Amino acid sequence: MLKEVTATRYIAPLREGGSLPGLVEADDRGTYVIKFTGAGQGRKTLVAEVVCGELARRLGLRVPGLVTVGLDPVLGLGEPEEQVQELLKSSGGTNLGMDFLTRAIGFDPLAFEVSAEEAGRVVWFDALINNVDRSWRNPNLLMWHGELWLIDHGATMIWHHNWPGAHTSAAKPYDASDHVLASFAPDVAAAAAELAPLVTEELLAEVTAEVPDVWLADEPGFETPDALRQAYARPLLERAVTIHKRIEGIK
Numbered sequence: 376m377l378k379e380v381t382a383t384r385y386i387a388p389l390r391e392g393g394s395l396p397g398l399v400e401a402d403d404r405g406t407y408v409i410k411f412t413g414a415g416q417g418r419k420t421l422v423a424e425v426v427c428g429e430l431a432r433r434l435g436l437r438v439p440g441l442v443t444v445g446l447d448p449v450l451g452l453g454e455p456e457e458q459v460q461e462l463l464k465s466s467g468g469t470n471l472g473m474d475f476l477t478r479a480i481g482f483d484p485l486a487f488e489v490s491a492e493e494a495g496r497v498v499w500f501d502a503l504i505n506n507v508d509r510s511w512r513n514p515n516l517l518m519w520h521g522e523l524w525l526i527d528h529g530a531t532m533i534w535h536h537n538w539p540g541a542h543t544s545a546a547k548p549y550d551a552s553d554h555v556l557a558s559f560a561p562d563v564a565a566a567a568a569e570l571a572p573l574v575t576e577e578l579l580a581e582v583t584a585e586v587p588d589v590w591l592a593d594e595p596g597f598e599t600p601d602a603l604r605q606a607y608a609r610p611l612l613e614r615a616v617t618i619h620k621r622i623e624g625i626k
């Protein structure tokens with residue numbers, strides 16, 4: 376299970392995010408980027424953040440630490456902005472938090488160099504999770520202390536929106552032509568050789584165990600949160616073996 380903290384103060388909204396993520400202070404004195412359960416994108420976005428973020432971390436990619444943030448909706452009462460107030464009011468309970476990387480800057484492919492090895496690892500990982508949100512328009516990569524950090528894994532694993540068709544959906548190729556690192560000669564073959572063997576049933580069980588039960592409950596077709604955890608693991612396990620042969624749009 377992820378570390379649990381409780382929000383003590385809402386600091387500000389993060390203006391760039393489509394889902395209106397915010398900054399909160401918590402009872403451990405940490406500052407976290409919070410993604411709300413009450414946001415329009417729904418709790419599946421948060422499940423995807425945890426599954427993919429914790430998988431990335433175990434594969435050696437840099438991802439901010441994740442926590443769950445308990446939120447008392449009364450924190451919203453003092454908010455002057457109606458949109459923020461509504462979001463806080465509808466997000467009582469368990470939300471997602473991530474370590475706030477202070478003074479991180481957005482990755483710009485024209486301003487930073489990335490090695491073919493690192494680009495390969497990121498592109499291969501994004502192919503694995505079917506990430507459609509790492510384009511040059513919206514890189515969702517941060518530079519922090521001179522290194523590349525991965526954020527925002529909410530728009531991944533499209534198959535979790537239609538479980539009966541998941542197997543077919545996960546068998547599809549990955550189009551990397553818009554990927555922000557496509558121009559860095561990503562060495563996906565090397566990345567696959569290094570990372571694919573690490574994506575085991577055991578590792579995926581560990582990763583999916585980090586997802587809070589409350590975000591997995593009541594999914595049609597699944598009796599228990601653990602049954603749904605296994606459904607999350609399966610396509611990733613299968614995809615890891617061959618996805619490098621189905622990455623389109625890069626040389």
Ligand SMILES: Nc1ncnc2c1ncn2[C@@H]1O[C@H](COP(=O)(O)OP(=O)(O)OP(=O)(O)O)[C@@H](O)[C@H]1O
Binds near residue numbers: 393529
């Ligand atoms: N851990 C973090 N540390 C520092 N800044 C962050 C962090 N997470 C997010 N941000 C900043 O907040 C912005 C929005 O975050 P994120 O992309 O995760 O939200 P989102 O609502 O899913 O966004 P969108 O759908 O617009 O891509 C990021 O582009 C980045 O500038």
Ligand SMILES: [Mg+2]
Binds near residue numbers: 392393515
């Ligand atoms: Mg984003």
